[in-house]
Amino acid sequence: MLLPDLKQFLVKLFQYSKGKIIDNIQGREKLIKVIEYTRGLYVYPKKMLGRKISLNNLNKTDVLVFAAHPDDDVLGLGTTLYRHSVNGDNIKVVFITNGTGRGGESWAVHARESEKKSNIRYKEAVHALSLINIPEKNIYCLGFPDGGTQRYLKNIIGDIYFLINKFNPGRIYVHCIEGGHRDHDLTSFVVKSLCKKISYDQVFEWTEYNPNQSLGAHNVKFLQTHLSTNKETKIDISAKERNLKRKMLACHQSQDVEQYFLQGEAIRIATIENIERDLYEYSQFSKGKLQPIIEEVNKCI
Numbered sequence: 001m002l003l004p005d006l007k008q009f010l011v012k013l014f015q016y017s018k019g020k021i022i023d024n025i026q027g028r029e030k031l032i033k034v035i036e037y038t039r040g041l042y043v044y045p046k047k048m049l050g051r052k053i054s055l056n057n058l059n060k061t062d063v064l065v066f067a068a069h070p071d072d073d074v075l076g077l078g079t080t081l082y083r084h085s086v087n088g089d090n091i092k093v094v095f096i097t098n099g100t101g102r103g104g105e106s107w108a109v110h111a112r113e114s115e116k117k118s119n120i121r122y123k124e125a126v127h128a129l130s131l132i133n134i135p136e137k138n139i140y141c142l143g144f145p146d147g148g149t150q151r152y153l154k155n156i157i158g159d160i161y162f163l164i165n166k167f168n169p170g171r172i173y174v175h176c177i178e179g180g181h182r183d184h185d186l187t188s189f190v191v192k193s194l195c196k197k198i199s200y201d202q203v204f205e206w207t208e209y210n211p212n213q214s215l216g217a218h219n220v221k222f223l224q225t226h227l228s229t230n231k232e233t234k235i236d237i238s239a240k241e242r243n244l245k246r247k248m249l250a251c252h253q254s255q256d257v258e259q260y261f262l263q264g265e266a267i268r269i270a271t272i273e274n275i276e277r278d279l280y281e282y283s284q285f286s287k288g289k290l291q292p293i294i295e296e297v298n299k300c301i
Helices: 004-017 025-038 072-086 111-130 153-167 182-197 239-251 276-282 287-300
Strands: 063-067 091-097 139-144 171-175 203-206 266-269
Touching: 063 072, 063 153, 063 182, 072 091, 072 111, 072 171, 072 203, 072 239, 091 111, 091 153, 091 182, 111 139, 111 239, 139 153, 153 182, 153 287, 171 182, 182 203, 182 276, 182 287, 276 287
Parallel strands: 063 091, 063 171, 091 139, 171 203
Antiparallel strands: 203 266
């Protein structure tokens, strides 16, 4: 571990180099990753901020959810998951990131503050999902940095591949690619790319928010894409279910998302062929920045 002064120097070096010494995304991302490693925040796999994985629970998995952040599962799928739970389905939820991005990415703030945030986010998620009878033992966090999934694609691919094989789920839910958040889109891209590789076709996606659809929108719908011709299913949320969704969102107090309890839900079978086109069309990354990301994913898979 470096002395605090040296850690502070590295952070200041990045802030100076941003837009000056380093003018390309790969260079900036490499420098941030060095800072994250040097500060001991993300040393895969033995030390990842907020990582919570227990492999003692390998029983039958009917539904496996991959959500970029704690609360995405409720915003996009809360009622859908509730209905699965009522049906007696065994549900497991995996958060890709630790959710520490609000107020600054974890590499640039005090480690204790980021650790505190990650613990809060996980506990909030556990509380919310307990309302629909999903136990803590079924809730996982891979511990990758919120806002920094692009730096850890190889490791994320390894984790997701491992979990899919271990859990052998009846179906998978994941974000659609819609340009709402980079972590959402990359989570979607990785999961779908892996499922294509292993010939797994029970992949369903949900829509949450995008440039044409604000967070909390009641009448949600998928963006039109060149790829998917699959019919979407809009979830008709009852008053009782709406109230439950509100209670679940209220558990995520640190994110102030209870106000979005009117958020609608829509799902559809995901297309897992040629999904790079959706990334190029909708992702917040520029085409030049997307190319090395896509190349890395394809190489690792």
